[in-house]
Amino acid sequence: MDHQSESSEPGVVSVRTMEIVVAIVLIVLSAIVMQDSLRIGAGWAESEGPEAGYFPFYVGLIMGAASLVTLVRAVVLGKRKGEGDESFVSAHGLKQVLLVLIPVIVYVGVVAFLGIYVASAIYIALFMMYFGKYRFYSAFGLGILISVVMFLTFEMWFLVPLPKGPLEYALGF
Numbered sequence: 001m002d003h004q005s006e007s008s009e010p011g012v013v014s015v016r017t018m019e020i021v022v023a024i025v026l027i028v029l030s031a032i033v034m035q036d037s038l039r040i041g042a043g044w045a046e047s048e049g050p051e052a053g054y055f056p057f058y059v060g061l062i063m064g065a066a067s068l069v070t071l072v073r074a075v076v077l078g079k080r081k082g083e084g085d086e087s088f089v090s091a092h093g094l095k096q097v098l099l100v101l102i103p104v105i106v107y108v109g110v111v112a113f114l115g116i117y118v119a120s121a122i123y124i125a126l127f128m129m130y131f132g133k134y135r136f137y138s139a140f141g142l143g144i145l146i147s148v149v150m151f152l153t154f155e156m157w158f159l160v161p162l163p164k165g166p167l168e169y170a171l172g173f
Helices: 003-007 015-040 054-081 091-114 116-131 136-157 166-170
Strands: 011-014 087-090
Touching: 011 015, 015 054, 015 087, 087 091, 091 116, 116 136, 116 166
Parallel strands: none
Antiparallel strands: 011 087
16 A cells, blocks of 8 residues: 555544653653652762762653653644644554564563573564565574574673573573
């Protein structure tokens, strides 16, 4: 479907609604960052310099202030001027995003049970088969190869342990 025919589809959500939702989410995240920064110390210690939460606190403060401006602008000014009423995403566009987002969420959940290497091999292979139309053996072969390279890179060369699952434990890693 080309861009022109996609833009003629009815929108699922407006730009203003998305601005409001994202601004609220960022304000909440900013508050969490600021609160945790205060918990660990966001001040300036004499003869030591900034405490661990100093910079995160101010980044959270700036992010929260910018998000508050966006929220006010979207609610007050957008309503008055009629800005933001255009469609943020069409039904087709949302479907395309969800086709990628949902498998990513499942992948992150599966990592806890299978480990990152097995989950990544499966994830890569399924994506290759679905989106790239690769054959089963090619997709799983490359998925396994990429996971082995990841394992060697992180576990053996950089000595950075990543989440492991039953297969890695069975192999003695």
